[in-house]
Amino acid sequence: MAIARNNKAILLTLFSIIFFIFVYVNLSVERKSRTPTVVKPKSKFADLIECYKVGNPVPHDAFKLPDVLESDRKPRPGKTIFFHETSCPKSGLLELGPRQVCSIESAAKNNPHFDIFVLFTSPRYISPDFLSTEIWRLKLTYKNIFLRNNDMWEYTKNSSGVKFLESEKLFSSHFLPVHMSDFLRLLSIWKYGGIYMDTDIIVKRTFENLPLNYGGIEEHGVDLNNGLLSLAPNGNGHEIGDLFIKDFAKNFRPDGWPDNGPLLITRVLRKVCNATDLKEIPVERCRGFKVYPRPMFWAVSYTIAGHFFDTDKFESLKDQTRNSYSIHVFNHMTKDIKHKIGTKSLYGVTTQEHCPVTYANAGQYL
Numbered sequence: 001m002a003i004a005r006n007n008k009a010i011l012l013t014l015f016s017i018i019f020f021i022f023v024y025v026n027l028s029v030e031r032k033s034r035t036p037t038v039v040k041p042k043s044k045f046a047d048l049i050e051c052y053k054v055g056n057p058v059p060h061d062a063f064k065l066p067d068v069l070e071s072d073r074k075p076r077p078g079k080t081i082f083f084h085e086t087s088c089p090k091s092g093l094l095e096l097g098p099r100q101v102c103s104i105e106s107a108a109k110n111n112p113h114f115d116i117f118v119l120f121t122s123p124r125y126i127s128p129d130f131l132s133t134e135i136w137r138l139k140l141t142y143k144n145i146f147l148r149n150n151d152m153w154e155y156t157k158n159s160s161g162v163k164f165l166e167s168e169k170l171f172s173s174h175f176l177p178v179h180m181s182d183f184l185r186l187l188s189i190w191k192y193g194g195i196y197m198d199t200d201i202i203v204k205r206t207f208e209n210l211p212l213n214y215g216g217i218e219e220h221g222v223d224l225n226n227g228l229l230s231l232a233p234n235g236n237g238h239e240i241g242d243l244f245i246k247d248f249a250k251n252f253r254p255d256g257w258p259d260n261g262p263l264l265i266t267r268v269l270r271k272v273c274n275a276t277d278l279k280e281i282p283v284e285r286c287r288g289f290k291v292y293p294r295p296m297f298w299a300v301s302y303t304i305a306g307h308f309f310d311t312d313k314f315e316s317l318k319d320q321t322r323n324s325y326s327i328h329v330f331n332h333m334t335k336d337i338k339h340k341i342g343t344k345s346l347y348g349v350t351t352q353e354h355c356p357v358t359y360a361n362a363g364q365y366l
């Protein structure tokens with residue numbers, strides 16, 4: 001019995017030793033194999049961030065577009081219209097669709113005393129083919145168009161958005177190019193003042209006589225649309241811009257398409273103006289920010305944006321937009337509609353007049 005008990009004890013001890021060695025070896029092996037990733041976990045969005053930081057491979061004969069902060073010709077405070085192109089295309093080249101180019105032309109043509117800065121968020125290059133593109137032809141015609149890269153990390157430094165951008169929360173967005181554009185437009189008009197415009201808006205009348213600091217009402221659930229937004233480079237305009245950026249950083253929602261755009265500027269302005277209904281609010285109540293009625297920039301609802309391309313709707317839309325400064329064709333609703341050059345729709349007639357170079361060179365469709 002005593003021997004058997006002794007044997008049992010020895011066996012137990014041996015077993016324990018083996019067990020501890022086993023656990024120790026396993027743990028240390030696991031520790032070793034995990035060491036490199038434990039130091040800095042790779043972001044889920046690392047590839048996306050890389051795309052915007054480094055860009056995609058380009059042909060050897062392509063050269064990099066200068067960055068807006070590094071080139072000599074900077075946006076002139078309060079005298080600039082900004083466009084932000086926030087996709088990260090595989091080609092890495094400067095590319096714009098004809099409808100985007102038309103929008104840029106309409107801004108340049110109708111606002112000759114303003115500079116038009118088209119900013120590309122992902123690093124873009126220009127290849128020799130660039131000399132046959134629409135946007136190049138436009139640059140030859142309109143001396144007030146400037147194309148620039150826009151390193152958003154540099155651009156955001158010294159703003160209330162810097163910590164937010166470094167947190168990489170933006171890259172958790174379900175609508176990344178949209179939310180990036182929502183963010184960067186606020187940065188631009190906070191930094192330099194002036195006007196931001198979406199590339200699906202066509203300018204019909206000059207903005208040069210409108211005092212800066214304005215936006216426009218849009219029905220259907222949201223009060224203001226952020227497709228066109230203006231701030232002054234100093235004073236109240238600059239301060240409202242800072243409020244926009246702070247709200248973006250604080251309340252960013254990755255899964256809500258309008259949440260960081262139209263809904264954001266609406267909720268900030270409700271606070272600024274101390275009013276829930278921003279329609280017909282006097283400019284003095286909003287620290288000098290003018291809320292224009294709907295027909296000013298987008299007389300026609302996005303739900304029927306297809307009518308812009310419909311010859312049967314020409315007369316009624318022409319009437320509705322008679323006094324408008326711009327028309328907004330809501331690209332996400334209309335991008336698949338093919339528009340044949342020569343069609344007498346409101347889109348056709350407006351583009352022929354307000355983006356004549358693009359129209360003349362469009363070929364069969366615009």
Ligand SMILES: *[C@@H]1O[C@H](CO)[C@@H](O)[C@H](O)[C@H]1NC(C)=O
Binds near residue numbers: 158
């Ligand atoms: C940062 O902003 C402050 C105040 O607006 C300004 O005085 C300063 O020059 C800015 N610095 C940079 C690097 O832009």
Ligand SMILES: *[C@@H]1O[C@H](CO)[C@@H](O)[C@H](O)[C@H]1NC(C)=O
Binds near residue numbers: 274
């Ligand atoms: C905001 O408006 C309400 C009435 O609508 C008023 O009682 C309140 O004093 C206002 N607040 C400020 C800060 O002006």
